[in-house]
Amino acid sequence: MLVVLLALVFSAVELLPGDAAAASAERGESAADLAERRHLLGLDRPVWERFTDWMTALPTGDLGNSARGRKVTELLADPLPNTLVLAVSAFVITVVLSLLLGCWAAARPGRPTDRTITHATTAAFAVPEFVVSAVLLLLLSLWTGWLPAVTVTGGDGRPASWTMLIMPVLALVIPQTGWNTRVVRGALADQAAAPHVEAAHLDGLPLHRILMNHQLPGAVPAIATGIATSTGLLFGGAVVVETLFNYPGIGTVLAGAVAARDTPLIAGVVICAGAVVSLVLLAADLVRHATLGVRG
Structure with missing residues (x-):
């Protein structure tokens, strides 16, 4: 591939x-x-x-x-770690929020909480990263002055302050959380119809125990696969976000390389991003097979 x-x-x-x-x-x-x-x-x-x-x-x-x-390799030596910090931070936060929101919605199927989370996450995923970035810039920088509008780098090529990571991370987290929450909710809904889950309901077990002990373990393979496949969208969004916030990552390098028609540099960025996505997909496959093996 x-x-x-x-x-x-x-x-x-x-x-x-x-x-x-x-x-x-x-x-x-x-x-x-x-x-x-x-x-x-x-x-x-x-x-x-x-x-x-x-x-x-x-x-x-x-x-x-x-x-x-x-x-x-020299041109990517500094930007690649910066992008990995941005992407890994956004990925971890996305996974945590998606699991919490997905489980919360699945624990109340058909209720207002479930419908509210479903509609909100659908809207979040439908909004492009550049629109989310623009709104964050207006709210958190131009109107309130809480956060810097652009990223300023220090002598080591890293962001001068950790606060400069907040808006780029949020711009990636919001759409990705919308997508992955739907993945978690759908996987848990599929497990809700499983015979062992229905038996747990008939036994009168509390809903939170059924969700955590019966639905979630069976949904892990689908959740892991869904979240892993979204890493490509995460890196694609990073190109836009890094450019808008002047973040010193490979997204900024890629934008400049395309403008300069610099094929080797573009290919270098693509191979780095492709290698990371492939590793995440491999990890998801390992989780899936390990989970299925334990269930088997």
């Missing part, structure tokens, strides 16, 4: 107007200068040949050189 995705990246950049040589050209450069730069960057070679060379070097950890001549 990663190979196909990377091939699509190389092809998509090739279809964009302009190229890395033209994007990095300085004013007054002649056509001969541009042609020479295209030759140095290998842009005069077929795209499939450049893709093959890049993929051949990938197993050695070589992500190639950017259009500016720097190693892609």
